[in-house]
Amino acid sequence: MTAVEQRFREFKMPDVGEGLTEAEILKWFVAPGDTVTDGQVVCEVETAKAAVELPIPFDGVVHELRFDEGTTVDVGTTIISVDTNPGAGEAAPQAAPAAGKAAAGEAAAAVAEPEEKEGRQANLVGYGAAPASTKRRPRKPQPGRSEPAASAGAPAPQEPAPARPEAAPAPSPELNGSGRTARPLAKPPVRKLAKDLGIDLETVTPSGADGIITREDVHAAAEAVQAARETPVTAPSEGVTAVGGRERRVPVKGVRKATAQAMVHSAFTAPHVTEFVTVDVTRTMKLVADLKQDPELSGLRVNPLLLVAKALLVAIRRNPDVNATWDEDNQEIVYKDYVNLGIAAATPRGLIVPNIKDADAKTLPQLASALGELVTTAREGKTTPAAMSGGTITITNVGVFGIDAGTPIINPGESAILAFGAVKLQPWVHKGEVKPRQVTTLALSFDHRLVDGELGSRVLADVAAVLERPKRLITWA
Secondary structure: OOHHHHHEEEEEOOOOOOOOOEEEEEEEOOOOOOEEOOOOEEEEEEOOOOEEEEEOOOOEEEEEEOOOOOOEEEOOOEEEEEEOOHHHOOOOOOOOHHHHHHHHHHHHHHHHOHHHHOOOOOOOOOOOOOHHHHOOOOOOOOOOOOOOOOOOOOOOOOOOOOOOOOOOOOOOOOEOOOOOEOOOEEOHHHHHHHHHHOOOHHHOOOOOHHHEEOHHHHHHHHHHHHHHHOOOOOOOOOOOOOOOOOOOOOOOOHHHHHHHHHHHHHHHHOOEEEEEEEEEOHHHHHHHHHHOOOHHHOOOOOOHHHHHHHHHHHHHHHOHHHOEEEEOOOOEEEEOOOOOEEEOEEEOOEEEOOEEOOHHHOOHHHHHHHHHHHHHHHHOOOOOHHHHOOOOEEEEOHHHHOOOOOOOOOOOOOOEEEEEOOOEEEEEEEOOEEEEEEEEEEEEEEEOOOOOHHHHHHHHHHHHHHHHOOOHHHHOO
């Protein structure tokens, strides 16, 4: 291995959990020329399950960011290269032409696998690439980016990287057929601004020195797009889909794509049965108000959903067979002696279902604390893939949107999902008289392969009974 090959280390997109095959680069926290240290977070990526921050496993100076923000990259593909010995000066001269092909192949192999030769993997701590993740479907080449040197077969020839970005002479822009550079030149903050405003940098006319796109250029492009939306469009520009300025197309990827695939799979593989019950929850609402004043719950998230969760956990304790999974491969029903309670959460990236591990073993204050942390983390987009794995049963609170009921789709791998509707003041027969009472509707969807009608009905009836008379949280415990 030459000195040049030892200097430049490549950090590849790791498998951040459960054999995921790709991730989208949401944001870079470093730029070429920045100094990085082992364990420093260099970027944030979005997988099919969550947004994850990636720490780099070695020290050095950033040499190159291989992909722009917003690009989806396969696991195992190099995303950043680092000069681990920036003080060494210029890179060694290239090999003589007679031995060029062989030398280039050896350099490519050495650069592609530096971590492996030094006994380290470019994986996050706690995660490891699944065996299946080494086989990836073909990916469309990214504009202005070369494909990684390592592939399924022998490594492709690759020229050694230059020693330092500032030491190498500025390359001449490669022109496309329109006379513009193949890859727009812009600094990371400007790229982020363009992404936030929904502007394609390929459509922006640069005004900066050497053809660099500035913030002012992006704002000007955004104003032009806004003006176009206010004017009838007769011929959409290339790459932009528009019908009178009233339609827009957004690629389906990340969490949204994973949710769509999971819901379709669940709906067409697990036979869903949904049952409904309307219940007087006036006593539960009074208990929620009392608990908010309890010093033991001071500072914790106390709301009706907390008691619905507790009621479902009591119902599962009384009907444990509902807490199960259908194993299609082995044709078995797997009964679970623990409850990882999922809470469906709407986030800017789409619907996610993180779960509270061992929720059945938690006290009410512990459950309130876990529920508050789960919701906060989801809203901030910091939910980890591990937090969304291993769920056994889920609650979806459609009542926060003013919805009375629905027929929820079971989260894949689980047995049932409970929908909690809006609590409304309604006329209700109470002690022989019609009185205004706080009323809600509950809906339970369950997998009829492992939960029959009787079992599902008992579970739903028990949840309703606890919410009608919450003292059963004590008597049935």
